[in-house]
Amino acid sequence: MALIELINVSKSFKNNPIFTDISVRFEKGYIYGITGNNGSGKSVLFKMICGFIPPDEGSIVIDPDYMELKTKFPKNFGIIIDRPGYDSSKNGFDNLKTLAIIQNLVSDGEIKNAMKIVGLDPNNKQKVKHYSLGMKQKLSLAQAIMENQQVLILDEPFNALDSESVENIRKLLLDYKNNGKTIFITSHNQEDIDLLCDHVLTIDNYKLVKVK
Template identity: 65%
Template sequence: MTLIDIKNVSKSFKGIQLFENATAQFEKGKTYGIIGHNGSGKSVLFKMICGFISPDAGEITINPAYRDKQSNFPQNFGIIIDRPGYIGGISGFDNLKKLADIQQLITHQEIKRAMTLVGLEPDAKRKVKNYSLGMKQKLALAQAIMENQEVLILDEPFNALDIDSVQSIRQLLFTFKKEGKTIILTSHNQEDINLLCDYVFQIRQHTLEVV
């Protein structure tokens, strides 16, 4: 089943042409890697898929089963793009609880389970402003998975993680693959791409080429 269909998409950003007639399809239950040099448009591509920005031309279609009927935003997507903003003066759990309260889909125990899965202590009182970069990355990962989202859009999910945490998050993503989740990720580490991805697209000459 085609989950995301990118058709003849063109996009310039801050005066730079990033995509021109780019086309790609993403199937349900597969893991995809997006590679390209810094500034090639990986994050912009993810923002277009998630409906945060629009293409200049062409279209990106989300399967109706994964589209919010009341808006242009996809649903059941867990997303890491750029660095999420959190309230620095409260704990990681309290930040996630505030976000979970928006849709009220999960319990406090499910939030704590997500934090534990990514290597955070859910009952710790440490304020997010005192988190290391790696801890903030884990908090972003917990947010992306805490509602058991079926599609994960992960821009540099291993950024700032130590070696042990990288191994742990890789194993977590392998588990999600076995569960049939759809994963689209970027990574500067080719090993991440080689180990995790079923298919790889490279951004080259403003298009998406299968590697």
């Protein structure tokens, strides 16, 4: 079966349609790019896939291997949608440690390694409230990968990153794909979409239209 399948999904907010009767299948092991104008519904799509908001009509079916019993939220998903809320009085490692304790799947060493992978110093005691936008983005990326999640849902993962960091994260995502992970990204930079994505869908007139 597909990793994720949307079947006749519609969604509106205050009678303003976002999606109308969309059906699409996403298979494992690819990088999918979702494009569209600002406000077209890219984040809404990701939130529906992750179970954060329900569709008004239709259904979203996730491969049972990625679902916990008695919950609507998929497991093994690493997610950046909007910017996660962190404790600004703690440093980066302590924030990630607090989140890691929820599922208790990774060691301190694995958390630190995730920080190093995205370009953060795990021994930096600087409080998050003093982080630059780029450092906060890297912290979000570290959170999305630190538990070796097999599906990554990344809404604008390159925001505020310098060019060296962008290249680093691009390479990381391609390596992940080559190792069988499935990745969904949005980006305002067409180059990110062109270089990374196996399949591209754009939101147009409340539909998801395949363009690659």
